[in-house]
Amino acid sequence: MTVTLSDEARRVIALFEEETGATVRDCVVDEEFDRLLVLVKAGEMGQAIGPGGANVQRVEQRLDREIKLVEDAPTAEDFVASALAPAAVYNVTISENDNTVAYAEVADEDRGVAIGADGRNIEAARRLAARHYDVDGIELT
Numbered sequence: 001m002t003v004t005l006s007d008e009a010r011r012v013i014a015l016f017e018e019e020t021g022a023t024v025r026d027c028v029v030d031e032e033f034d035r036l037l038v039l040v041k042a043g044e045m046g047q048a049i050g051p052g053g054a055n056v057q058r059v060e061q062r063l064d065r066e067i068k069l070v071e072d073a074p075t076a077e078d079f080v081a082s083a084l085a086p087a088a089v090y091n092v093t094i095s096e097n098d099n100t101v102a103y104a105e106v107a108d109e110d111r112g113v114a115i116g117a118d119g120r121n122i123e124a125a126r127r128l129a130a131r132h133y134d135v136d137g138i139e140l141t
Helices: 007-020 045-049 051-063 076-083 108-115 117-133
Strands: 024-030 035-040 066-071 089-096 100-106 137-140
Touching (some): 007 024, 007 035, 007 045, 007 051, 035 045, 035 117, 045 066, 051 066, 066 117, 076 089, 076 100, 076 117, 100 108, 108 137, 117 137
Parallel strands (some): 035 066, 100 137
Antiparallel strands (some): 089 100
């Protein structure tokens, strides 16, 4: 699957990698919520965030935009769980019928976190999962 990057996304990736030292796998400019979705290489989330969040905050200030960080994962199931973080995701099942849908089992007390204000978090997870794993939708169970 081919992921296409906008010119703005390419500039963000270059700046983010230069400022944090973390490897960026993808960047999506989310116009709906005026933020950037940044997919970080697996194992480099701590480096991307930095001590006390200093690295990501520095990049947010330079770009004057909110950044949602997501850590890459080797499987679609792990990716969906990572994209819904910090919600506690117990299990993810992928169903491939007419559409590919990920069913994420989320703790009741974390459903709001998984969805986010105005659906921001689950929408970010849906967009990134579609781009990287051809997942057509994510449903919380």
